[in-house]
Amino acid sequence: MGKLKTITRRTFLVGSTAVAGGIAFGTYLAKKPLANPLESQLRVGEVTFNPWVLIDAEKITLIVPHMDMGQGVASVQAAMIAEELDLEMGQFEISFGVPDGAYYNTALAAEAVPFRSTDTGLQAETMRGLIGSVMKIMGMQVTGGSTTVPDTLNKLRIAGATARETLKLTAAIKTGVDVRDLRTASGAVHLPDGSKLLYTELATEAASLKPIHHNVLRDPKHWRLLGKPMKRLDVVAKSTGTLNYGIDLSFDDMLYAAVKLNPHKGSPLASYDDSSAKNMRGVSHILPVTGGVVAIADNSWRAFKAVEAIQCEWQKAPYPAEQGEHWQVVADSFTADRLDKIWRDDGDVQQAVNQKPDAQAEYKAPYVAHQPLEPLNAVIRNGKQKVDMWVAHQMPRFAQQKVAAITGHDQADVHIHQQYAGGSFGHRLEFENVILAAEIGQQLPDETIKLTFTREQDFAQDFTRQIGMARGQGTVKNGQVEAMDLQVATVSSSSSQGKRMDQPMPGPDKQIAEGVWNLPYAIPDFRVRAYRVPELAPTSSWRSVGASTAGFFGDCFLDELIHIAGADPLVERIRLCDDEVAKQVLIKAGELSNWHKPLKPNQGRGVAFVESFGVPVAEVVELTQTEHGIKIDQVTVVADVGRVIDPINFDNLVKGGVVWGLGHAMNCEITYADGRAQQSNYHQHAGMRMHQCPRIIVKGLENGRQVRGIGEPPVPPAAPALANAIFAATGQRIREMPFDKNIKFV
Template identity: 55%
Template structure:
């Protein structure tokens, strides 16, 4: 590889990147790509053209910039590149790459504009295109919103195809054979006589040729991996306990740290006494940080114990102290002055309800919820005069880079992020408070790596939970059909709260307040959906399926109430109301899967159906329950989802099943409540999720009728709680309008 020349071009038509010691390929749909993210460190003898494929003396490395949070993101990104590159997943390494504008997320734009996902008109697509351009201009390198697959599906296949054809051109120049007589197979260019030139052998020459950008993607009938069950690259390590997460890392010379912050999120530290803590074995220092103190020790456990020994005088909470005040704030938000958005107002709801012989009214509630991933948040930061290194698992690497640079007082280019495999997130790693506090500690200890780990209790106390929300519905029926549907939802702004911690603001309405409710594909003659913003509540953040996580429960359960009032079948009336063909097929599929003949199966068994369109994915679920002597048992859940194309049926099934378990467990058993401004639930004993013995059989079917490829990490969550509540009503006649459901009914 010593013959490789140094490539100095900053950009290329299809995008660019630098990978030390090799040649890289990538694809951009715009003619003016971002600068190559790695050329600053390019050494003599190293070459790179674009971001996604590295070929060097060690072999092939695929750059997979969307963070793996346990959902298989690295594997699916690698498979998309490898499919076109003609290489096996067992022949490659994966690397998340550096934080860079070049890795902006194209798919996030869809959730940021007030356009229904079912609207494929010219104006709607223009609006999406503008939003996508904004994402590119800002270089939004973010993982979230079930966007990994839709963002990567074409982009990474093109990257693989460009690499493949460029390697063939390099082989042609070496051998004198026309490209048309060459083919690729298992990491090599194959000559007509059957001899092979490995990609490693060709890397030096490929670095010197003009990349081939006019490529055709292979049709599905020639795919080797996409659409087939794949073994994830991390499955062996995870199965044998050898997988390395951020919390497992050790850096030479590092010290261990934990933190103690005001348990009233965002409150101040007025005074503290660390005398007892400083006298404890292994404790080295207690260092003030924003909102509290950090404890430096020779191991994490000793840091934990010392933190507990510090006496604090904390300031008050900057939000209501108790839950009654939080609920009151939501209730008071239902007024014209606090309307955030009314994106749907069809027919004339007011007149329809005025003339109705009977108006159905209901109020629904959804609590704050923690993220509570298995891996507590952690980070290692080392501050040297000319370089800062950060080892952590994050979904927002560029924000982390900028924030650490600001805290330490260096240029962002001097901050190097080493993104790690994450042991669960559910939105938790869209925040970077742990890295900010670690940077403060490391700044106070220059040259020493500081490993900061939050205790489970500290992690949950200082989680930014899912939004609290309330909904009020009014509706009417006529001639056995739903006629009028008026739903208002009040909640704080997730987006405003989250962006405020990055020094940003939301200039207009927050679509997450009405997500999963305003754009449902039902033709109801008089149909209105209003979002109200409640301010001044606890700080919150994105939680798996964000606004739809509560709105899916509100919207579908109230629709179920109206269908019952009409005397109609819950499944048949949803199908009748649904005007969107892909969504209707999802409902018809789950009807067939469950053998639906009505909401009652027998005297002691019932079932409920729910539907929610979120993140562009139509998802319907049927939950079957049994009444036992000890309480309600969930037997089976049937799920159908339209995602355009299933890339890996095994991982697809796992993602859907995980979403259902997540949705059911939180709907049944979980809440975060505040007393004296402090979260009362600080560990799993008080926040149990779905227990193994409560977990039902989950039957999954993915539909591939849509014209867009979509992600499925979040869409199974919103219908789960709604289908369960509807099933309980079908069986018992008890309409539960508040989560967690176990406040009102016993589960076994």
Template identity: 55%
Template sequence: MSRIGSIARRTFLIGSAAIAGGVAFGVYAYKQPVRNPLTDDLAEGEAALTPYVHIDQTGVTLITPRTDFGQGAYSVQAALLAEELDLAWEDIRVDPGPPSPAYYNGKVAAEGFPFPATDTGFVAKNARAFGDVVSKFMGLQITGGSSTVPDAFEKLRVAGATARQVLLEAAAQVTGIAKETLSTKDGSVVLPDGTMLSYSELAPVAAGIQPPREVALKPESEWRYLGKPMTRLDTLGKVTGTAQYGIDMTMPGMVYATVRTNPRLGGDVNGFDATAAETANGVLKVVPVTGGVGVIANNTWRAFQAAEAIEFDWGPAPYPADMEAMWEKVGTSFSKDRKDSRFKNDGDVEAAFESADTVLEAEYRIPYLAHAPLEPMNAVVQLKDGRLDIWTSTQIPIFAMAAAAEVSGLDAENIHLHVQISGGSFGRRLEDDFIRQAVELAQAVEGVPIKMTWSREEDMTHDFPRPMQMARARGVVKDGHVEAYDLGIAAPSVASSQMGRLNQSLPGPDIAIIAGAWDQPFAIPNYRVTGYRVPPLVPVSSWRSVGASGNGFLHDCFLDELIHAAGADPMEERIRLCWHAPSRRVLEAVAEMSNWGNDLGPDRGRGVAFTLSFGVPTAEVVEVTNTPDGIRINKVYVAAEVGKVLDPVNFENQVQGGVVWGLGHAMNCELTYDDGMPEQTNFHDFEGMRLYQCPEIEVRGLETTDDIRGIGEPSVPPAAPALANAIFAATGQRIRELPLNKHIDFV
């Protein structure tokens, strides 16, 4: 098809979809450039050549608007810009920039559409394009869904190349030398005689030049940074302890605060007695906040101690109070009236069961899981002279601004958010509850900067966890192969719970309920996946790899059961069933890496699992030893297809971190509720993988497709099922419930 024909069809689809959804966006408006927020406060001699490049007399600052919570987001964004702008790595400065619709994430909305990543058809492609339209018009500045690299790969290179062209034009105007004879190197324009004009000295002229609408990007053969090992920009600060997180921030005259709110999320406060707290050493004020009480003191520890002294009469939970009642709600949701989706329905599943001699059945369960980042929720806020400043880490800066406006009553132009680096998130900072509390407290000490910090116990007991889930599965095997697979998954809706707290709505099915299950590329003749929406229980949220985090276990472990029942080899049957070439290649790669099929010896076992999530096919093999004291994890092999590995070192780190995260939670972690309150209050009873338990992890990144994908989450979903399948291979024990330590010990 011609390029013109492609554009015409896409334009029609985008326009039709927008109008059908009730919003006539208009193609013309969509194609208009976004407003550059950096031009609002430029001083003389400064230039903001694109929303991502700011130049002043001290150098170039690259705007990196995707939040960095340890995954290296600032570094990869900077590399994409610096590659095209020709900056020296050691001269790079980064800043998250102001919250702005200019920094919308064009990829994140596409995850909610019911098209698997393997669908490259016309409708699916245009639906994803429409996701970019929605994101742009809504100004969705969001960090999540492993979307930073896919969204930024072209966008930031274009921004850097555009700025470079403006600087070349500025040099041509200043010198009178033809632009075509100029080049750039390490933050300077190079004249034919070798003279170098720094970007800083060209900034005043560049500020008056209209950026070009189209630019050419460097060929991969000329890349200096991308695709090569890079030293992350935050390495020095983190290894020397000088990196400044939100929790480290101090200001002159600052006061300190903490909060205590009802641990039954959404429950009322019937009353409280703060007499002891009000007279405690260092306490300045005790003030009510939504759902509880805030304590303001002259240091954080004293605020913590005073908060502990308050006696509360908490109201009941607005959800079932204990796990038995919650599991009953989940179990009764496998019904027609609770059916949320059925996007996978191949063959004739019912006929396959009716004609089968034997039907295999199983029930699987996964628990609530807390995000539990090392840095608890915190924010510094100052309300002074009608201006509200907030210093915190957030994955949703524009939503955070809206929350602050709602609480304070101030107009948006009077609210200024300064995004900080974060000591972990795993999805927790997609919420705005702690920001709302900090603004409430700032109103009680107007004119004074106040740092609000949650205690670890407050952080654990007021998390919006990953939802509990149950799967009921049936299957048939025939002639040594998997013939039928029927999987039903019941879970509360993450999307409706989370979006509801952001004053948004979910118009259709929640893909998260079945993500990592319905979209797996296996050619099982009779294959069905159904999602059932459980009525709201504990308020839930996105957790690293979201729905796929649990569905990888639910889907792959029962597939493993069927393969063993068929008498087939777990690796060979997965490869045989896999119709998607990139996915098949990662299975073949991990088989080769692990020398699949060789004899490991007595009391040893090897398990394989595969999950395609966030567009990334990922296969993992776990090797274990069954010792007299429990299971020891010896080694893990991981292969993933991301299209292009932009930084091999950080790629390996992210994959390894995802494996450790997935294994540790599968082994040990759950969040349980009694009397409506979480029973786990700190790391001592929510214990991840210990250092001595961590296996060697071998990683291979495949680059055989044209897709550009992120890797922060895809290695998480296969970790739990690969471990469970390895335990079965070593012991013959099939575990269908997480955490695994409820049924087996680890050493």
């Protein structure tokens, strides 16, 4: 290992023949003088040290650096490389970046990290107006903020093109044929005489050449894979139970760990009594860890039972014990000293609302849990020379740091083996499983131990979405919305999250008012003020982050004003819209939903529009009031992502985002009593189930100037569209999530 670390970048790549019997291609740093003159044309932000293509005599491996938690990015990243490399889907394997243990993670980590962390170009790219303060730290390998496609579309295609041109040059030298007469298709270089050389046959010789950096990318109109329906690479494995998630891993002599942490999140364990637990069948160890206890056994269930049997005394929560107190702190936060930022101040709102406002309303959004179906887990093996951890994590670089700090190893000797995740929704941006596994490994060196959270522990320890409220007032005139003044007060999930990463988040938190301050509406007098509620219970990023709350507040209150003005909800939004891309989204949503088609008396239709992560999204909900509650019949979604890279994935993610947004708005909240979350499992926090799921009509527009991600943007408009449709059907304004506090759903 030590020797490998000293290998230079150049020898690492070129010399990889000796190590791996093949070649690794990446895109290269502009600062590095290379033979190809095209290098100088590279923008700084387009390069990193990630090698993304590995070819040896047996196979082609494409490295996909963004973690796949269900959003299908493993496939789409591979397709980006394959598009330029002229590979068919199925002609390669994919890896999350730690192939076969050998040199790769060490060399790559040691080389890549200091460089990427100072790569301001990349930081600038990822930060550009996307997710706000959390993104300040996202210069490193982070999956989140719907950034995968925007982040990788150019970089991975360049990696593919570089590999392709180098393989062609290799073939030219080998055969004596002019490189201009060679072409590539289906994993081979084709010669004018009709014969071909497989990439795998060229790998060894290619490794002795200086890779040709090639960043002239093909015109999208010639794409073979991208932009067309693709078969996901993992779909067979995921349909046959043959895909291993982190929780499924198994090693010889592996032990199983279960944990019980202080339900008063973040507070210490006062004392514990393990007398009944330690003698239970199969139990080998009871270990104290930060904030709780762990039981180790020879089977997960035995560990679960043992940890349950440990009697613990807990120190109390650092935050208010009762939910009512949390709400009170939020309600008390609309004050000058807690004003985080005035995000928008068009016209003269103050003067408008100094007269009698036509509408005043207060909105509430509770804590909500993430709870992907795969519970938190990690496998740890803490050896003398190195630590291995198998875990699905959205920020593996930070996970590596956390582990290193606990075990005392060099960061380079911490090997994070990235896994497929059974969902995340932001949950796997946190480190509880990583820290605990490291602490377990520290106490039981050289053992291989799999830690699995019970669902109940996962609920109890989930860092939820931010809690918040909004107060709106506004005026209307001549059938039009004239003034809208919205104050949004939430805790700062960004700073709560940052604290656990030792990353201070200076400045205002963009997430508090995200989704409302950036509404593309030319309301004559329009003000949005964000207030930062002091930290209460810990919170974190929850699919679509700030826009999931502020988007609801802003669009619903606008809907109230439009109604009071006597205008049509869609027509007035279109009239107010001052951005052409957004306007087309609204217009298309109206068309596809047959907005003006009359409904039955017990039905209602509502529209909402929120822009988040740079993606304007409009949703129209159609529902029926039945004897047994509200039944959502249909949702029409239109989103503009600049270019739809993977149409099936796009469709799936939009539908999933709608289901996520609606389901949690309908029936989910986390509340605290005695400092503990009161919801312990899915019976109290399910989200949407099949019988509640509407027909969903999806349309992606491509008018936007930039390619955008779609994982999160469909979430924020779902809740307000539902609330607005409920109003249309029943005359009842729903101003608080979850909606089932005030109205019944089937």
